[in-house]
Every structure is written in C-alpha cells, then in structure tokens.
Amino acid sequence: MRTHRLLPSLLLLGSLSMTAACSSGSSGSSGTATAARPGPSATTAPVRTVDPARIKGLRLVSDNSEDPSCAWATTYPDVPGATAMTDAMKKDVQGRLATFRELCEESSGVAGELNISHQFLVASGDVLGVRLTTLGGGGVGSGLARRTYWYDGGAGAYRTASDLVADGSRDAFLAALKSGLKGREGTDADTLDEAFDNRSSLVGELGDMDFTADGDLRVTFAPGTVGAVPAGSYVVTLSRATVTPWLSAFGRRVQRQTVRPSASLDLGATARPTPAVPTRTASGDDDTDCAQVKCVALTFDDGPSAAYTGTLLTYLDRYDARATFFTVGQNVVAHPELVRAEARGGNEVGNHSWSHPDLTRLTAEQVAHQLNRTSAAIQAATGQAPTLFRPPYGAVNTTVRNATRLSAVLWTLDTEDWKYPDASKVAESVVSKVKRNDVVLMHDIHPTSVAAVPQILRTLSADGYHFVTVSHLRATM
Numbered sequence: 001m002r003t004h005r006l007l008p009s010l011l012l013l014g015s016l017s018m019t020a021a022c023s024s025g026s027s028g029s030s031g032t033a034t035a036a037r038p039g040p041s042a043t044t045a046p047v048r049t050v051d052p053a054r055i056k057g058l059r060l061v062s063d064n065s066e067d068p069s070c071a072w073a074t075t076y077p078d079v080p081g082a083t084a085m086t087d088a089m090k091k092d093v094q095g096r097l098a099t100f101r102e103l104c105e106e107s108s109g110v111a112g113e114l115n116i117s118h119q120f121l122v123a124s125g126d127v128l129g130v131r132l133t134t135l136g137g138g139g140v141g142s143g144l145a146r147r148t149y150w151y152d153g154g155a156g157a158y159r160t161a162s163d164l165v166a167d168g169s170r171d172a173f174l175a176a177l178k179s180g181l182k183g184r185e186g187t188d189a190d191t192l193d194e195a196f197d198n199r200s201s202l203v204g205e206l207g208d209m210d211f212t213a214d215g216d217l218r219v220t221f222a223p224g225t226v227g228a229v230p231a232g233s234y235v236v237t238l239s240r241a242t243v244t245p246w247l248s249a250f251g252r253r254v255q256r257q258t259v260r261p262s263a264s265l266d267l268g269a270t271a272r273p274t275p276a277v278p279t280r281t282a283s284g285d286d287d288t289d290c291a292q293v294k295c296v297a298l299t300f301d302d303g304p305s306a307a308y309t310g311t312l313l314t315y316l317d318r319y320d321a322r323a324t325f326f327t328v329g330q331n332v333v334a335h336p337e338l339v340r341a342e343a344r345g346g347n348e349v350g351n352h353s354w355s356h357p358d359l360t361r362l363t364a365e366q367v368a369h370q371l372n373r374t375s376a377a378i379q380a381a382t383g384q385a386p387t388l389f390r391p392p393y394g395a396v397n398t399t400v401r402n403a404t405r406l407s408a409v410l411w412t413l414d415t416e417d418w419k420y421p422d423a424s425k426v427a428e429s430v431v432s433k434v435k436r437n438d439v440v441l442m443h444d445i446h447p448t449s450v451a452a453v454p455q456i457l458r459t460l461s462a463d464g465y466h467f468v469t470v471s472h473l474r475a476t477m
Contacts, residue, residue, distance in 0.1 A: 046214060047212060047213060048212075048213040048258060048259075048261065050120035050121065050122065050123050050261075052077070052120050052333055052334040053333065053334060053336050053337075054123070054264070055077075055079055055120075055123050055265055055334075056080070056265075056271035057079070057272040057273075058077060058079055058080075058306070058334055058335075059077070059272075059306045059307060060075050060076070060078070060118075060305075060306070060330070060334055061074075061076050061090070062074070062075040062302060062305070062328070062331065062445050063075075063445070064302060064356060064418070065418060066416070066418050069108075070100075070101060070104035071113045071114075071358070072113065072114035072115070072137075073113075073114075073116070073302075073355070073357075073392070074097060074114070074115075074116040075116065075117060075328075075330065075355075076089040076090065076093055076116070076118050076132060077118055077120070077130055079128060079151075079265075079267070080269050080270070080271045080272050081151075081153065081267030081268055081269025081271075082151040082153075082267055084151070084156075085128065085130070085149050085150070085151040085158045087158075088149055089132060089149055092147065093116055093132070096114065096116065096134060096137050097114065100114040100136075103137075112136050112143075113135070113357070113358055114134070114135070114136045114137040115136060115355060115356060115357050116132055116133070116134045116135075117132070117133050117330060117354075117355035117356075118130055118131065118132055118133075118330065119131045119133070121148065121210045121211075121258070122210075122211075122254060122258050122261070123265045124257045124261035124262040124263075124264070124265055125153075125253070125256075125257045125265070125266065126152070126153030126154045126253070126265075126266060126267060127151070127254050128150070128151040128265065128267065129148060129150050129151075129210065130149045131146055131147070131149075131208065131210065132146070132147055132149070133145070133146050134146070134147075135357065144222075144223065144232075144233070145222060146207070146233075147161070147207040147208055148161045148207065148209055150163065150164070150250075150254065151267065152253075153266065153267035153268050154250075154253070155250075156268065160207070161206055161207050161208060161209040162203050162204070162206050162209075163251070164209055164217070164247060164248060164250065164251035164254060165246055166246060166248040166249075166251070167248075169245070169247075170199070170203065171199075172246055173243070173246045174196060174199065174202065174203075176236075176238055176242065176243075177196075177236050178192055180236035180237075180238070181221075181226055181234060181236060184227065184234060185231065186227040186228040186230070186231030187226060187228075187231075187234070191226065191227060192226060195225065202225075205221070205222065205225050206219060206221075207222070208222070210258075211254060211255050211258040211259070213258065213259065214240060214259070215240035215244070215255050215259045216238060216239050216240050217237070217238045217240075217247075217255075218235060218236075218237045218238075219235070219236050219237075219238070220233050220235050221233060221234040221235075221236075274306075275306060275307065275310045275311075277310055277337050277341045278310055278313040278314050278317060278341050278345060279341070279344075280313070280317045280341075280344065280345045281344050281345070282320075282322075282344070282345050282346030283346060286322065286469070286472050288468050288472065288476070289476055290466070290472070290473055290476040290477045291476055293464070294436045294463075294465045294466065295436065295437055295465065295466050295467075295468050295472075295473055295476075295477065296436070296438050296440060296460065296466075296467060296468075297324060297437075297438070297439045297440065297467075297468055297469060297470045297472075297473045298324070298440050298442065298453075299323065299324045299350075299390070299411065299439060299442065299470060300312065300323060300324070300325050300326070300442050300444040300449075301326045301352055301441065301442070301443050301444075302326075302327075302328055302331075302352065302356070302443050302445045303325060303327055303328070303331060303338070303444040303445055304327060304331055304332070304335045304444065305331070305335075305338075305444055305445045306334075306335055306338070307447070308444055308447055308450045309325075309335075309338045309341075310338060310341070311450055312444050312450045312453060313338075313341055315450070315453045315454050315457065316345065316347070316453070316457070316467070317345060318454075318457070319457040321457055321467035322345075322346050322347050322348070322467055322468055322469050322472070323347050323348075324347065324348040324388070324409075324470040324471075325339075325342050325347060325348070325349050325444070326350040326351065326388075326390040326409070327339060327349060327351070327352055327374070327378065328352050328353065328354070328355070328374070329351075329352075329353065329354035329355070329370075329374030329377050329378075330354055330355055332374065332377040333377050336377075336381035337381075339378060339381040339382055340381050340382055342382075343381075343382040343384065347469065348388070348469035348471055348472075349378055349382060349384075349386055350386050350387075350388040350389055350390060351374045351378065351389035351390070351406055352374070352389065352390050353370040353371060353374060353392055354369075354371075354373045354374050355370070356392045357370065357392060358392060358395045359391050359392065359395055359400045360391075360395040360396065360397045360399070361395075363399075364399050364402065364403040365403075367399065367400050367404065368403045368404060371389055371403070371404045371406060375406070386406065387406060387407060387471065388406060388407050388408075388409045388470060388471065389406040389407070389408060389409070390408070390409050391408060394410050394411075396410075409470055410439070411439045411440065411441040412435075412437075412439050413434060413435075413438045413440045414441045415429040415430055415440065415441060415442050415449075416429065417429070417442050417446055417449040417452070418446060418449075420448065421448050422448060423448045423449075423451035423455070424452070424455070426442075426448055426449055426452035427453075427455035427456050427459070430442075430452075430456045430460075431455070431456060431459045431460060434460065434465075437473060437477050439470060439473070
C-alpha cells in the first residue's frame with residue numbers, strides 16, 4: 001500500500017447536496033416537497049439501519065490494487081438467492097473498473113483512485129436493496145456516483161430504482177420531482193424543462209432512490225442531471241402520503257419492509273453453508289521477548305473475508321502464531337464473528353478505515369469519520385477498541401495523524417501478494433527476504449495469500465522465528 005496522488009475533484013466522500021425535504025406550506029410545491037439549505041448539514045429524513053450480519057450466507061466480493069499508479073478498491077455484496085441482482089452489480093463494478101484501468105494506462109498513472117463501497121438499504125421479507133457508491137474512476141464533475149439495486153424475492157427478479165414507481169404514475173411522479181427542484185440554487189427553468197421533457201432518458205437517470213424509516217421516498221439526482229455539475233447532487237424527498245399511490249406493487253413492498261422490517265430475509269433460496277469459525281482461545285498475554293529471540297509481525301489487510309479469514313486463523317493456530325489484522329469497517333459489520341475469532345485467538349485487530357479511501361485526500365472530519373466508524377464496529381465485535389490503524393495505500397500525512405488518536409502502522413516488507421496468483425511465489429517473497437523484527441504486509445482477501453501462510457509459518461519457525469503482533473513487537477524489540 002503506497003501513497004499516490006488523487007485528482008482534486010475527488011476530495012469529498014459525499015457531494016454537495018441541494019436537498020428538498022418534506023413539508024407542507026412551501027411555495028410552489030403543492031405541499032409535496034420544499035427546499036432545505038444545501039450541504040451535508042441539511043435536514044435529512046430518518047434512515048433505518050440494516051445489520052448485514054443477520055443476512056445468512058452473505059459474502060462481500062472485495063478486491064483492490066496496491067499499484068500506486070492505478071489504485072482502486074471495490075466491494076459489493078453477494079446474497080444467496082439474489083443472483084440476478086449480484087450479476088447486475090458485478091457487471092457495473094467490472095465496467096467501471098475496466099474504464100478506470102484504461103484511463104490509468106492512457107494517463108501514465110495520474111488517473112487518481114477508484115473506490116466503490118456498498119450500503120444495505122433493506123434486507124427483510126422478500127426484499128433486498130443495496131446502494132453502491134463510486135468515488136473517482138475518471139468521471140466528470142465531483143467523481144461521485146450512486147446507484148441503488150433491488151431484488152424482488154416474490155418474483156425472483158432484479159429490479160431497478162425506477163421499478164419502484166408504477167408505469168401509469170410516472171408522469172405525476174416526475175411532475176412532483178420537477179416541482180421540488182424549482183428555484184434550487186444551480187438550477188434554472190430551461191435546464192429543468194430540458195431534463196424533464198426527455199422523459200425516457202430521465203427515468204433512466206433515476207438510479208438512486210430509497211425510502212426513509214417514515215416511508216417517504218428519497219430521490220437523488222446525480223451531478224449534472226438537473227443542474228450545474230459544480231452544485232453536486234440534488235435530493236428530493238416525497239412524503240409517504242404523496243408517493244404511496246404512485247408506487248408499483250413491488251415499490252409498496254419495499255416501502256413496507258423499510259418502515260416495518262420483518263424478522264428475517266427470505267428470497268426463496270437455500271443459504272450457502274457458512275464456513276466454520278475457529279474457536280481457538282488464547283490469552284492476550286505473550287511472554288515472547290523480541291530483544292532475545294527473532295520475531296516477525298505478520299499483518300493482513302482488507303478483511304475479514306468470509307471465504308478465507310477462518311482458514312487463515314486455523315493455520316495460525318497450528319503454529320501458535322499471532323498476527324495483526326487491519327480490518328475494513330464495512331467488512332467488520334458484515335462478519336463480526338470472524339473479527340471476534342481473530343481477537344479470541346490472541347491476534348490483534350487494527351483499523352484500516354471504513355471503505356479503503358486514500359485518507360490524505362480527505363478533510364480531517366472525513367478521516368475521523370472513516371476511522372471512528374470502523375473503531376466502533378471493531379469494539380462492538382470484540383469488546384475492545386483498536387489502538388492501531390493502517391492507512392490505505394500507506395497514505396498518511398499530518399492531517400490524518402491529527403484526526404485520530406490511533407497509532408499509524410506501515411510495514412518493512414511488502415509481499416506484493418496482490419500481484420501473484422501463485423501461493424508459492426507469495427511464500428517465497430517472505431521467506432527469501434524476511435529479517436528480524438520485520439512487519440510483513442499481506443492480505444486475507446486473496447486465496448493465494450492465505451494458501452501461502454502454512455509454508456511461511458513452517459519455514460520461518462524452523463529458522464527460529466516467533467510470530468507476534470505489531471503492538472507486542474513494538475513493546476519488546
């Protein structure tokens with residue numbers, strides 16, 4: 001993970017919002033929507049939180065490059081039964097990634113960063129909703145794009161955001177949206193007329209829609225869709241009373257499951273078997289004296305991974321080895337049982353941000369949000385807050401350091417395991433180069449990296465090495 005430069009347009013984690021919030025008595029809105037002040041501090045409707053750990057068989061498809069000239073990190077969920085929806089997300093993610101890689105090649109490594117993260121909107125009854133948020137990727141304007149994906153378990157079909165609204169109600173729905181946008185800063189009558197006159201094109205642009213906990217429908221227009229690109233995105237929220245008559249049958253089910261979620265999610269498919277979670281318990285105490293014996297700290301970034309982290313913990317257990325896991329927050333909340341197993345086995349759990357952005361290109365407030373949110377998830381899973389963080393790409397500066405009390409950890413040996421789909425090469429990159437007191441960088445989201453661990457442990461143990469956590473190494477070397 002190495003530092004690199006980002007395009008200035010990708011500074012923000014969120015775009016500037018021009019929000020239209022529900023209210024009666026607004027001039028020109030027919031009582032359906034009015035404007036609130038722009039920016040992140042604008043009044044927003046309540047949002048119901050979804051606990052991804054309750055989704056049986058959930059796997060997060062995560063991948064990233066550590067190439068400093070073409071840095072990207074992507075993740076999207078794979079939920080049993082929602083194959084068509086997963087395929088749609090996969091297609092979009094791979095398409096954006098392919099475009100970004102082409103831009104990297106054309107721009108000789110100054111394309112910035114691509115970051116795609118996910119959020120569950122609904123996961124109950126026979127309804128599943130997910131939002132993917134894309135930052136960067138060589139797009140115009142703010143470099144921010146959001147799209148919501150929906151799955152109808154009753155029909156066994158993938159749905160787009162526009163499918164929440166009945167076909168026969170589209171005209172009334174679009175008219176209400178246009179009314180909610182009139183007079184907003186950055187828009188003008190001609191721009192709105194042009195956008196809304198092209199009805200079929202506009203419906204296709206409505207890719208980000210969801211319901212609040214009160215049942216209101218929130219519609220987000222991407223930058224440049226209905227106003228000036230520098231103004232960012234525009235949000236119009238239509239009240240439950242106004243929008244409900246316009247919803248499709250599926251839209252009403254989504255609304256109902258958002259307001260009053262069912263106890264479980266049932267998409268009509270058998271949940272995939274969940275890999276066993278190691279049950280090893282080891283004391284947090286370690287009497288290894290790294291001043292007297294050879295020590296090495298193995299560190300694993302970007303997990304936990306439902307497919308591979310449990311296996312890695314089993315390998316560590318066989319050699320009584322301890323490691324440090326720098327976990328990504330959105331993965332922690334999806335698989336807290338694996339994070340608990342890491343800590344229970346005597347390993348150290350560190351913070352690797354919520355969604356793997358380059359922290360040096362964020363404001364201090366945004367850095368704090370990325371790290372604090374992840375620390376809270378780790379503490380909820382393990383009962384103990386982390387003390388260490390590893391900045392994605394190794395990118396750290398004064399702003400990042402001052403935004404947190406966590407201690408930054410980099411590395412002394414980079415395996416570059418993401419480059420090699422060959423476990424033996426990954427193992428050789430460690431055993432042929434390791435030195436006493438090294439901090440080794442690896443990743444537990446790559447199967448070949450995990451498969452290399454037994455050879456690393458076996459060879460280095462025979463050479464007299466002891467495997468300790470980063471904190472223990474720091475304290476005793």
